[in-house]
Amino acid sequence: MRNVDVAVVGLGLSGSATAWAAVRRGHSVAGFEAQAAGHRRGSSHGRSRIFRRAYLDPLYVELTGRAGPLWERLAAEAGQPLLDRVGGVDHGPGREPERMAALLREHGVSVELLDQAEAARRWPGIRFSGPVVHDPSGGVIDPEASMAAMVRLAATGGAEMAYETPVHGLEPADDGVRFQAGGETWHARTLVVAAGGWAGPLLDGLVPLPPLTVTQQQVFYFDRREPGPWPTIVHGASPESLEMYALPEGPLLKVGEHVNGTVTTADDRDFTVDLQARERALAYVREWLPGLDPALRSETTCLYTWAPGEDFILDRSGPIVVCSPCSGHGAKFAPLVGELVTDLVEGDAPIARFALTPPDSSQTSSSSRTW
Template identity: 50%
Template sequence: MAVDELPAEVDIAVVGAGLMGSAAAWAATRRGHSVALLEQFSLGHDHGSSHGSARIVRRAYADPLYVRMTGRAFALWRELERDSGQPLLRITGGLDHGEPWHTDGIAAALAEAGVPHELLAAEEAQRRWPGMRFEGRVVFHPEAGTVDAARAMDAFVACARRRGASVHPESPVQRVSIAGGRARVETGGGAVTAHRVVAACGAWTADLLAGLVPLPELTVTQQQVFHFPRRDFGADWPTAVHEGAAAHTYNLPGGRDGGPGDGRKLAEYLAPDGEPTAPGDRSGVVSPAARDRVTDYVREWLPGLAPTPFNEATCLYTSTSGADFVLDRTGPVVVCSPCSGHGAKFAPLIGEVAADLADGGQPPDPRFTLAAHSST
């Protein structure tokens, strides 16, 4: 990609070109705004939270708000596919099992929203999907699968650039200041003045906005994911989330990272030994204890996989105390932190929300506001 010249002034400067920042750039350019998209690393880098070829997309939440949001997000994923000409979603259906509070809450919320789903006994689910074992009742809903995160970022950026966005990889933002109701964004290669600045920089949000915006506590941890080979290449398993008495895991088709055998991606949700870290101090070393726990889980619950991981990686989770997103604006600064480990599926919707906020709109729900987080 050719290097764009940094403009002196734009309507919206977006800091961070991961899933959320690139989605915000796409949304803003579709509204006719001039946009500068700034990224401290190369595009598609693996230093943060957006890399990889497979993330879960699904409708299953026990919270009606998030169920509604997933519906809007799915429609926008399809719009991005049309806009980019790239297939990004793989629909497999989704499974949830484990404690009754988990499955019953999801089934109730899906029923309230009119989302098709089934409640199955564990034995029935095991007959339907050989090689998987289940705890308690199982919720299956067909509107679930995976999104290719890396290709989605490419698509967001390409479509935004086609509409006039300037894109600036390897351009770390050194400082954001506010004067006269506008933001000045300074990089090593110059500065840009913006009517609005969208901070979509994940684990780096607190560093960027320190002293500028009263942020809630954002906890950054290093988490790990593993890929396991499949014994049977014939069965196309749904994505699965297990919230059990002693298990808090998710698994999904690994996409390109799963190799030609469609290896399975598996991880714990906020593993207990996830290392608190500053983004620049991330070790990148997988926890042996996490590897052992996940391998033991595969032996017990996923006998259709060989219990030896062939690939493993780390990523950063940025979490709020209540697992809700931070999506709000103060002055010319839009805070875009859809974090807590479940934001990727909402990326195109988060981009729309960021553009709404930049245009003077309100957060999609009061719980996403800075004020709500400061009171928790």
């Protein structure tokens, strides 16, 4: 039997970050990924995710402040840039710009609250209809490069990292978890499940999870009419409307919706782009992003795993740690998630709202929207 302190199931952003953090703290680690390296079946693939401090929820503003320096540390240890701080803008009544700016300033974030004319002068490729929050610390993360860097650093620190190696036959006991992987029997004192959309089926009957909903999302890519820098964008045209986001990815701009995915499972998704979502994206670009060529350049799909209230699930049940920083906004926290999960491995209590049995909704954000 192979024995380790920590076994990590799933080597997306969160699992890779956990392996990196646990190795740095002196634990023996083995990481397992059922798919090939760089696969596109989950939630972490691609070359761009938004990093931002701009939330309407104080908890996430505080956590982004802790995540930012860890991204810089990762880039320094990896010897490559992983977070491009192009800045970020939030606008529209659904983003409550005045309240957002005040909250960010309370947390020491040096944001600007711009009027519509000044924002249009700075970013003529974007149409605005009111005040705009500009966060210069926002930017774009490269998830594929980040995962590769964290896996490499974990392996350099002594972790065994295996791809195309499904984990099955989980047997929790008082002293840890026994399981099968790669034709061998393993025993881990703590098993971390960071399996994204596969977490529910893997833990069924072992850990009482809150309701998790897996959806297939779609993103769309457009050419810029003129070269030059673009910030990341989060736009809520009204409190009731879909929230749209956009961010630069190389010479293109990536555009998507935060909601409205098709409910599916990680194994049964069809990878087919929803035609209505495509039409909404095209209409959005025509109306709000005049700096883009509205002819669609390309499109793809990915998975979200939604938890109640759009919060994360980071908690321990016996020898199993559930690591699901989900609901479509977890990528920016990846290196911090690795630290928080390793805290759980070492016996710390979870952040209350991330517990398997969280506090009631009266203790969460007054906005009712974490994103």
